[in-house]
Amino acid sequence: MQFLLFLPALLAALNPHPGLAASVIRDYTLDIVNGPLAPDGFPRIGVLANGTFPGPVLTANKGDTLRVRVNNKLTDGSMRLSTSIDFDGVFIDTDNIFNEGSPFVTTCPFGPNTSYTYEFPLGNQTGSFWWYSQLSVQYADGLRGAVIIYDPKDPLAKLYDVDDESTILTVADWWHNTSTEGLASYMATQIIPVSDSGLFNGAGRYQGGPLTPYAAVSVTTGTRYRFRLINISARTSFTVSVDNHTLTVIETDGVATVPLEVDVITLHAGQRHSFVLTANQPVGNYWINAILSGGNPAHNLNLNATLGRGILRYEGAPDAEPTTPMTNGPPSPGPGALAESNLRPLVPIPAPEPDFNLTFVTFMPVNKTVWEINGVAYVPPLVPTLVKILDGASADADFNETENTFVFPANKVIQVTFPPNPDDELHPFHLHGNNFWVVKSNDSDVINTINPIRRDVSAMGNGGTILRFTTDKPGPWFFHCHIFYHFAAGLGSVIVGGPEQVRQQVHPPKAWEGLCPAYDALPPEQQ
Incomplete structure (x- = not known):
């Protein structure tokens, strides 16, 4: 009888996501190597995971935990030898933000002959995502692949027969x-x-x-x-x-x-x-x-x-x-x-009214290979944003101007407006760790706050775009153009929500704490 009394508590401990099957840890190993490939018939050496391009598909079910061990075995000095893996679109909780994989924002890259294990519960999230190297433009050499989180109770399952x-x-x-x-x-x-x-x-x-x-x-x-x-x-x-x-x-x-x-x-x-x-x-x-x-x-x-x-x-x-x-x-x-x-979400959530408003004007100065947001080109800092926050940084002024970092309180609504810019080219902007409401799409003049699509990459261009998102998940999150040559030339920013809450909730492991000293100690040719 005593066991039966304790059974509900035991089940709750084993399953922190009510309504889901007990979480399963999905283990994957990615060996990052330099290897030959010729996807269009032209032979070259690339940066590959487990020797394949695209890299291995990482799959899980709703409520599972994804655990990915990445072994850096790179040897070809004509390409970057360090790496850092980001899982695009996959939500990561504040207390686990050190596994988010954004170099110089939430972590440092790691060099050859070293490893790092990313682990994060997937919670209620489902859908189609992908992983890739977030370091410089390294993923153009081949380091990229799909992440799929299946929903065993997909409300749209009646529409299809095969999904594998x-x-x-x-x-x-x-x-x-x-x-x-x-x-x-x-x-x-x-x-x-x-x-x-x-x-x-x-x-x-x-x-x-x-x-x-x-x-x-x-x-x-x-x-x-x-x-x-x-x-x-x-x-x-x-x-x-x-x-x-x-x-x-x-x-x-x-x-x-x-x-x-x-x-x-x-x-x-x-x-x-x-x-x-x-x-x-x-x-x-x-x-x-x-x-x-x-x-x-x-x-x-x-x-x-x-x-x-x-x-x-x-x-x-x-x-x-x-x-x-x-x-x-x-x-x-x-x-x-x-x-x-x-596009309309199956479960509509009205876009809340903003507490703060930002306007982002993107621009490439003449005769300079930089992209700017409001006159500032993003330059990765020597000390990652998360490290600075854990050490006490709490306001915009605590970061270098070139970090293009915007600090807001937790649990606020931020609106970012990209004005129409007929002279600019299109920029698909991506927000890490969160979705945003697309209140106004680049392809329409309609303002929709009732049932706009929520997503994490949307195009900015000549039509103008308005996005809203919340800071209910404290942390520093990259917000950048996904044309990675633009990003490498400065078209990025960092949105910080609730720095005090970050310091309360984030307690990194020693493996993460060792990444930056090890990276800083590498000779430049291995970084």
């Missing part, structure tokens, strides 16, 4: 030169490197290159598939469609959406969408169009955007390319194109 690793789709830009060469070229010329090719599920072609096989996705007639489409690019937007098929969007950046039927989806760097596709066409092969947009093609004659594609292959169809022409698919923007302003 075979339905994860990635689009990515790819360079034949290393990221260090690309960044040096950008700093010298102000011209962001244009990729040599666009990849669909890790395969593609470049102009004049070999006829590398396109990645094929298998389907069976009459079956409905939930495809999780993730743009793991370092710069590029992709416009994705499937010949003769419609796409029903049901998720945006980890947020379930009211089903929305479209015929083409544009994703900017870092964005994700799930869509349902019904295999209802005659048995055959159909082009999956993954058309790249990122810079002036004249800056790289290897790039042929039309060669970015995959194949939807019905069971019973020959192992061959479609016989239909390669096209760019339906127009975007266009009558059937996905518009961010048309």
Whole structure:
């Protein structure tokens, strides 16, 4: 009888997330190595996890804990030898923020022949995410992959029959030169490197290159598939469609959406969408169009955007390319194109009124390879933001101007307005550790505070964008452009919420405390 009395308390301790199955620890090991690859047929050495590109898919269920041991085994000094892994879009609690992986904000990178283990409970979050190196533009060399958190009780499960690793789709830009060469070229010329090719599920072609096989996705007639489409690019937007098929969007950046039927989806760097596709066409092969947009093609004659594609292959169809022409698919923007302003969350949460207002004006000065927010280009500090907060930093003035750090009390609502800027290029801004309400999308003049989409990457450009988010999760969080060449040139900021609460809640382990001294002791060529 006594045991029965204590049973509820025991179950509560084992399951801190009511309504979920008992948490399972999902263990993964990523060995970061330099290895050969040729995703578009051009051979080079890259930075790879477990020797693959894209890297291993990390999967878990709602309520699980993700534990990822990263072993840095890099040896090629032509690329960065240190690393730090970020899990884009995955929420991390304040008391665990040291596992967030943002170099010089929440942690320091770690050098060759060392390891670090990231561990974080996933709580109630579900959806499509990705992991990558947050250090400089290192992930352009290949260090990137998907993270999927499944919901065993998905309220939209009735719309599809298949949702597994075979339905994860990635689009990515790819360079034949290393990221260090690309960044040096950008700093010298102000011209962001244009990729040599666009990849669909890790395969593609470049102009004049070999006829590398396109990645094929298998389907069976009459079956409905939930495809999780993730743009793991370092710069590029992709416009994705499937010949003769419609796409029903049901998720945006980890947020379930009211089903929305479209015929083409544009994703900017870092964005994700799930869509349902019904295999209802005659048995055959159909082009999956993954058309790249990122810079002036004249800056790289290897790039042929039309060669970015995959194949939807019905069971019973020959192992061959479609016989239909390669096209760019339906127009975007266009009558059937996905518009961010048309997305609605399945569970609407009105955007609260702001307590603080920021205006971010992005600008690239003439003859200088820097990007600025309100006249300031972000420069990573020598001492990470989190370390400074733990040591007592509590106000904007406690940080260098070039840290572009904005400090707010906990539990406040912040509104960030990006004014229309017809002379600027598009910037997909990403907020770490949180979602924001897109009160006004770049593609619309409508202000929506009733049921706007919540996501973590949204485009800023000539139409103007308004975002709102809360500081109910204290900590320093990166808020930056996901075109990583822009980010490396200064287009970033840090939002700090509740520094006093951070000091109360954050108690880092010794493994984390040792990262910065070890990194600082490395010779520059190993950093």
